[in-house]
Amino acid sequence: MSQATLGDDEELFGEAANEMREDVESSLEDAWDALPAADEIWETDADNVLGVLNGLKTALDVGDAEDHLRDAKKWFTMGQRADAFEDADDLEAEIETLEEAIGDIADAGEQVGDLTSTIPALRGTLEDAGSVDDADADEE
Template identity: 55%
Template sequence: MSSQSTLSDDDLFGEAAEEMREEVEAHLDNAHAALPDAASMWQTNADNVLGALNGLRSALDAGDAEEHLRQAKKTFVVGTRADAFDDPDELRSEVESVEELLSSINTADELASELTTTVPQLHDQLPEADEESDE
């Protein structure tokens, strides 16, 4: 292999590494864009608790954020194993940040979902308990 082709391989590797970094960053940007809006999650127009919980669940929809995070992680893993990034710790930190945020959103959604089921049951059970205590 001549020094010309080696230089060309290095140039191509550098170009591919830059493209991988850009791909990771683009997927992270898309993941951020797909995250729920803080204001819509915080405010409600509901007339009751169940309406508020259903509104919260809708507001917690992360859309395609998880898929974008998955794509970012795949490209990051390949780039890291190929030692293609000059500063993998910075990218790793960004990936982990989105991952933690999505985990929190998913936890909140699960809790809201549980309450969406539990609150109507309690609503129905409490009057029955009150009637039983009156007897």
């Protein structure tokens, strides 16, 4: 192999490494953009608790963030194994932060989902208890 070919290979590898980093950064940005906005989970127009919970459950959907995170991790892993990144600590830290954010949002969504199914049953129980109390008061 000639010196020119080796030089070209290094240049191509450098370009590929830069593109790989850009792919990771782009996927991370897309993942952050896919997460719900803070106002979406904070503000509501609902008239009752169940409406609030249903709206919150909908707002806590991470959308395509998990897919974008997977793409970022895929290209990051490929770049690391190829030793293509000179310094990838920032990418690794952002991937971990994003994973935690997605996990927190998913956990909150599960908790809200539990409440969404519990509140109507609780309301029914309390209404039934109220009708028993009303009946007892009528008998006295």
